[in-house]
Amino acid sequence: MEKEIKTWTFQGRQAGPRLLALGAIHGNEKCGTEAISRLIVELEAGIVTLDAGTLICAPICNPAAYAAHTRFVDENLNRIIRRHAPATGIEQPYANQVTTLIDNCDILLDLHSYSAGIKPFLFLDREDDAHRAYATALDIPYWVTGWNDAYAKAGELNDGDTVSYAHSQDKLAILVECGIHTDPAGGNVGYNSLRAALAHFKMAAASSTVYAQKPLISRLSQIIAKQRNGEFTQPWQHLDNVKKGDVIARYADGEEVLAPHDGVVILPDAKAKTGNEWIYFGRNES
Ligand SMILES: [Zn+2]
Known part of the structure; x- marks a missing residue:
C-alpha cells in the first residue's frame, strides 16, 4: 500500500x-x-x-x-x-x-x-x-x-x-x-x-469549447439528518425538483419528512446511517 x-x-x-x-x-x-x-x-x-x-x-x-x-x-x-x-x-x-x-x-x-x-x-x-x-x-x-x-x-x-x-x-x-x-x-x-x-488564471491556453451558459445556482436551505429507521419515498437524485409539502421520506413509525419549500433536493443519500446527513434542500436562485 x-x-x-x-x-x-x-x-x-x-x-x-x-x-x-x-x-x-x-x-x-x-x-x-x-x-x-x-x-x-x-x-x-x-x-x-x-x-x-x-x-x-x-x-x-x-x-x-x-x-x-x-x-x-x-x-x-x-x-x-x-x-x-x-x-x-x-x-x-x-x-x-x-x-x-x-x-x-x-x-x-x-x-x-x-x-x-x-x-x-x-x-x-x-x-x-x-x-x-x-x-x-x-x-x-x-x-x-x-x-x-x-x-x-x-x-x-x-x-x-x-x-x-x-x-x-x-x-x-x-x-x-x-x-x-x-x-x-x-x-x-x-x-x-x-x-x-x-x-x-492565465497559466495555459484554453482547451476547447466553453459553453458559457448561465449556471443554475441552488442555495442550501436545510440539512436533514436521519434520526432513526426510515426510507426515501422514491430514489431521489441530486437536484430533483420538489414542491413545498412533497413527502420526501418516511420514518418507520410513520412520521414524514416534507419538502420545506419549492426547490430541489441536494445530495440525497439513501444509504445514510442514523445520525448522518440524509438529504438536503435548496432554493434555486435566478
Ligand atoms: Zn468526494
Missing part, C-alpha cells in the same frame, strides 16, 4: 500562481484521477504547454482507498484535513500531506464525484468576486451555495475538508463534483474544468 501521495509539479515559463489539482480524496471517485492524469501525460508529451505559474498535480490523494475502490479506509479524508501529530491510521498521514500541499499553493481545484445524480456541479463556498469569477470560468452548469451558512447551525459536521482548510489559509478554492461515480464522462468534466482553471 502506498504511504505517500505521489505528486507531479510543472513549472511555467513565466511567473504566475501556484495551482494545486487534487483527485481521489475519496478513493472511489476516480474522475479527478483520470482528469489530472490525462493532463500530466499531455504536459509531459508537450501536447499542452504551461505558459505561466506552477501546476502541482496530486491525482490520487487517498492511495489506500483508491486501491480498495472505497471512499475511505479508516477515516473520511475530507473531514480530517489538518495537521495530525502523531498521524495515526491510514488517512491521517495523507491528511498531513494534503495540508502541506494546500499550504504551498495559491489556488485549489478539488475534483470529486457523487452517488445519486448525473448533474456536474460545484460548491461555491465563498461568494466574493474572485471565487465567483473562478467558478464562472470552470463552466460547470450547476452551483450549490450556502453550505457554510447551513452548517454553521449544524455544529462541526462539515469541518476538516480541503476547501474549508484552504479558505482558512486565504487560498482560492473550489470543489467540483464531476457527476455520478460510475459515469465515464466524469473524467472529461474534470479535465475541462482543470483546463478552464488554467486558462482563467
Whole structure:
C-alpha cells in the first residue's frame, strides 16, 4: 500500500500562481484521477504547454482507498484535513500531506464525484468576486451555495475538508463534483474544468469549447439528518425538483419528512446511517 501521495509539479515559463489539482480524496471517485492524469501525460508529451505559474498535480490523494475502490479506509479524508501529530491510521498521514500541499499553493481545484445524480456541479463556498469569477470560468452548469451558512447551525459536521482548510489559509478554492461515480464522462468534466482553471488564471491556453451558459445556482436551505429507521419515498437524485409539502421520506413509525419549500433536493443519500446527513434542500436562485 502506498504511504505517500505521489505528486507531479510543472513549472511555467513565466511567473504566475501556484495551482494545486487534487483527485481521489475519496478513493472511489476516480474522475479527478483520470482528469489530472490525462493532463500530466499531455504536459509531459508537450501536447499542452504551461505558459505561466506552477501546476502541482496530486491525482490520487487517498492511495489506500483508491486501491480498495472505497471512499475511505479508516477515516473520511475530507473531514480530517489538518495537521495530525502523531498521524495515526491510514488517512491521517495523507491528511498531513494534503495540508502541506494546500499550504504551498495559491489556488485549489478539488475534483470529486457523487452517488445519486448525473448533474456536474460545484460548491461555491465563498461568494466574493474572485471565487465567483473562478467558478464562472470552470463552466460547470450547476452551483450549490450556502453550505457554510447551513452548517454553521449544524455544529462541526462539515469541518476538516480541503476547501474549508484552504479558505482558512486565504487560498482560492473550489470543489467540483464531476457527476455520478460510475459515469465515464466524469473524467472529461474534470479535465475541462482543470483546463478552464488554467486558462482563467492565465497559466495555459484554453482547451476547447466553453459553453458559457448561465449556471443554475441552488442555495442550501436545510440539512436533514436521519434520526432513526426510515426510507426515501422514491430514489431521489441530486437536484430533483420538489414542491413545498412533497413527502420526501418516511420514518418507520410513520412520521414524514416534507419538502420545506419549492426547490430541489441536494445530495440525497439513501444509504445514510442514523445520525448522518440524509438529504438536503435548496432554493434555486435566478
Ligand atoms: Zn468526494
